[in-house]
Amino acid sequence: MKSLIINPGSTSTKIGVFEDETLLFEETLRHSTEEIAQFDKIVDQKDFRKDIIVNLLKEKDFDIKSLDFVVGRGGMLKPIPSGTYEVTPELLHDLEIGKQGQHASNLGGILAKEIADSIGVPSYIVDPTVVDEMMDIARYSGVPELPRNSVFHALNQKAVARRYAKEIGKPYEELNLIVVHMGGGVSVGPHKQGKVIDIFNALDGDGAFSPERAGAVPVGALIRMCYSGKYTEAEAMKKVLGNGGFNAYLGTNDMRDVDKMVSEGNEKAKEVRDAFVLQMSKDIGSMACVLEGKVDQIILTGGIAYDKDVVAGIRQRCEWIAPFTVYPGEDELLALCQGGLRVMKGEEAAKKY
Numbered sequence: 001m002k003s004l005i006i007n008p009g010s011t012s013t014k015i016g017v018f019e020d021e022t023l024l025f026e027e028t029l030r031h032s033t034e035e036i037a038q039f040d041k042i043v044d045q046k047d048f049r050k051d052i053i054v055n056l057l058k059e060k061d062f063d064i065k066s067l068d069f070v071v072g073r074g075g076m077l078k079p080i081p082s083g084t085y086e087v088t089p090e091l092l093h094d095l096e097i098g099k100q101g102q103h104a105s106n107l108g109g110i111l112a113k114e115i116a117d118s119i120g121v122p123s124y125i126v127d128p129t130v131v132d133e134m135m136d137i138a139r140y141s142g143v144p145e146l147p148r149n150s151v152f153h154a155l156n157q158k159a160v161a162r163r164y165a166k167e168i169g170k171p172y173e174e175l176n177l178i179v180v181h182m183g184g185g186v187s188v189g190p191h192k193q194g195k196v197i198d199i200f201n202a203l204d205g206d207g208a209f210s211p212e213r214a215g216a217v218p219v220g221a222l223i224r225m226c227y228s229g230k231y232t233e234a235e236a237m238k239k240v241l242g243n244g245g246f247n248a249y250l251g252t253n254d255m256r257d258v259d260k261m262v263s264e265g266n267e268k269a270k271e272v273r274d275a276f277v278l279q280m281s282k283d284i285g286s287m288a289c290v291l292e293g294k295v296d297q298i299i300l301t302g303g304i305a306y307d308k309d310v311v312a313g314i315r316q317r318c319e320w321i322a323p324f325t326v327y328p329g330e331d332e333l334l335a336l337c338q339g340g341l342r343v344m345k346g347e348e349a350a351k352k353y
Helices: 033-037 042-059 089-097 106-119 154-168 219-226 233-240 246-250 255-263 267-290 308-318 332-344
Strands: 002-008 012-019 022-030 069-073 084-086 123-126 176-182 186-192 297-302 324-328
Touching: 002 042, 002 106, 002 332, 012 042, 012 332, 022 042, 022 332, 042 106, 069 106, 069 332, 084 332, 089 106, 106 123, 123 332, 154 176, 154 186, 154 297, 154 324, 154 332, 176 267, 186 267, 219 233, 246 255, 246 267, 255 267, 255 308, 267 308, 297 308, 308 324
Parallel strands: 002 069, 069 123, 176 297, 297 324
Antiparallel strands: 002 012, 012 022, 084 123, 176 186
């Protein structure tokens, strides 16, 4: 079966064409700041991005009518269980309005639907960031107006969890795993028999700091900073989301830069990296408690999982909990393809939004 996979980012659109799980070709289509700036809303970029995708397929001499299905990256929808979802009018509406916020990933399902409808094939999204399988008791924060919610790297977390299960020959639904995604943002989730029952929210001030996010910060100090008169709301948000974490301490969100600083004897860089390892390890320990100590495997993934020193540091602190498996990087195009294939091959039913 041939598929087109669409993964929109803020300044790029990554696409891949697969035959079953074999990648035929992929391209990252870059969009300049000027090109994006001409659109008031993210949904307004739809035709601009669609034309670029369709034209690329023509340049590749690929017959778009040979596709069996199209999958787009899921966006900021209402909280939903994990799975592959058919792009229905209700789902499309919530992507267009940005049910839980404006993000380029909202375009994934919209673009998939338009291209798929033009050739009469199904369109899907798979495991968007709003996948929510949390236990009710995990939602309590201490302030009723501020419940903990589920926003995380669901696509990659679920993909590597299923990959591990397949490699050891056991159903994902029979395993207890702690999956640690480490990229521009980080998230740590306890997967209990196929469901992520708690999460350190990767986006909104929870868990460890990351290359560009502050994670959990002292709340009282944050409130005083926000009311100090020194910052606008946008400036305060940028401090914790974008300019936080490694960016704030070392002026870079690239772990390769950090490692270079450490190798050149920069003690501050080493201390910040060690602090990151400590915070990630504390998150893993917390989720081991959520699973009542019954952890089959700890899985490290994301771009930072390429960093041998970070991986070694986390292992040193956490390997007493469970054995480790490391899947560096993330293959989101393949994960999206696999989600669509499971439905097309009848291995699971498409969920309704």
